Amino acid sequence: MLSFKRALVFAAFFLTVFLLLRQSHGTTSADESLGPPIPKKPADDDKSGKNLASYTSDESSLLRQNRVPARENLQDMHKMSLYDKLAYQYPYDVETKFPAYIWQTWKWTPANKEFDFREQEASWTEQHPGFIHEVITDQVAIHLIRLLYAAVPEVLEAYDALPEPVLKADYFRYLILLARGGIYSDIDTFAIKSASEWIPDKVPKESLGLVIGIEADPDRPDWMEWYSRRIQFCQWTIQSKPGHPVLRDIVSRITHETLKRKREGLFVSKEKSVVEFTGPAIWTDVIFDYFNDNRYFDMSHSKGNISYLNFTGIESPKKVGDVVVLPITSFSPGVGQMGAKTVDDPMAFVKHDFEGTWKPESERHIGETN
Numbered sequence: 001m002l003s004f005k006r007a008l009v010f011a012a013f014f015l016t017v018f019l020l021l022r023q024s025h026g027t028t029s030a031d032e033s034l035g036p037p038i039p040k041k042p043a044d045d046d047k048s049g050k051n052l053a054s055y056t057s058d059e060s061s062l063l064r065q066n067r068v069p070a071r072e073n074l075q076d077m078h079k080m081s082l083y084d085k086l087a088y089q090y091p092y093d094v095e096t097k098f099p100a101y102i103w104q105t106w107k108w109t110p111a112n113k114e115f116d117f118r119e120q121e122a123s124w125t126e127q128h129p130g131f132i133h134e135v136i137t138d139q140v141a142i143h144l145i146r147l148l149y150a151a152v153p154e155v156l157e158a159y160d161a162l163p164e165p166v167l168k169a170d171y172f173r174y175l176i177l178l179a180r181g182g183i184y185s186d187i188d189t190f191a192i193k194s195a196s197e198w199i200p201d202k203v204p205k206e207s208l209g210l211v212i213g214i215e216a217d218p219d220r221p222d223w224m225e226w227y228s229r230r231i232q233f234c235q236w237t238i239q240s241k242p243g244h245p246v247l248r249d250i251v252s253r254i255t256h257e258t259l260k261r262k263r264e265g266l267f268v269s270k271e272k273s274v275v276e277f278t279g280p281a282i283w284t285d286v287i288f289d290y291f292n293d294n295r296y297f298d299m300s301h302s303k304g305n306i307s308y309l310n311f312t313g314i315e316s317p318k319k320v321g322d323v324v325v326l327p328i329t330s331f332s333p334g335v336g337q338m339g340a341k342t343v344d345d346p347m348a349f350v351k352h353d354f355e356g357t358w359k360p361e362s363e364r365h366i367g368e369t370n
Helices: 004-025 056-066 082-091 120-128 138-148 151-161 165-180 245-264 280-291
Strands: 103-104 132-136 184-187 190-191 210-216 237-240 319-320 323-326 351-352
Touching: 082 151, 103 120, 103 165, 120 151, 120 190, 120 280, 132 138, 138 151, 138 165, 138 280, 151 245, 165 184, 165 245, 237 351, 245 280, 280 323
Parallel strands: 103 132, 103 184, 210 323
Antiparallel strands: 184 237, 190 351, 210 237, 319 323
């Protein structure tokens, strides 16, 4: 039997060994770290010619708030596909709340005298009290993307490689929603009703991760002369939870295509316009691919693929898995065709004017006749 004095010695010895082992397992050197680095301030030699100190206090605050913290469970991302990297970096949890963010982009912020969309911008703040509402300039967008995607260099390379502002603007909306979630809406868009009214009360919010609207539903023989797709989902207003697989997929596709074009030195293509490259055509394709993906849906009892036939002519929201598709009136009211009703209709939620964006596909459907 051990004496009291020897027992104390053994206890002290084992306690010391335990603490030393615990410390060695809990420490990892910087070179061995496999997770995303803690983002640093933008460098002084940045292409935009601005560092964090050059921004207004509001812009600097936005950049600081969106720094990406190091993940607790570190994994080696080097061998992951881009899709898997995005899934790891921004995991998706459908049961979380829709984040109370409103994201918009433009050349200037509302504080600038050149800003021409005060009524549209104010409508979002008025309809969404308590939300964080940001109008992000091109210069701030560069640094924000670098902070959010510091661990995914392919995305940063693709963003820098895009040659036109409209391509960057399209890409940015998907990137910010994938990373942070909330609502993205083009600057020339009025909020008619709060997002709290977009989804029927009978649909539980914890079962949804993405809310989209129909841009075009051209039930006419010559629809291919006017549109890229028979049903076209709009991307001027999108609501999502962070990490949604649709956003993950479209970011992956645009990134791969951009880097491919960069290697080939060819960005101008007759086969792929902006609509196909980053706009509503690829957005529509990705959504339909998601609806028919057996990784997310049980297709064993399906009567066939989900297609435009499931959405043409709808006059009320339609839920597919964790996605709600709103009728054309919701995001395209007042166009006078394709079944869209007036801006006074109960289902009219936002109104897009195309004043602050490009006008693809023969001025979209504004001003067309049946």
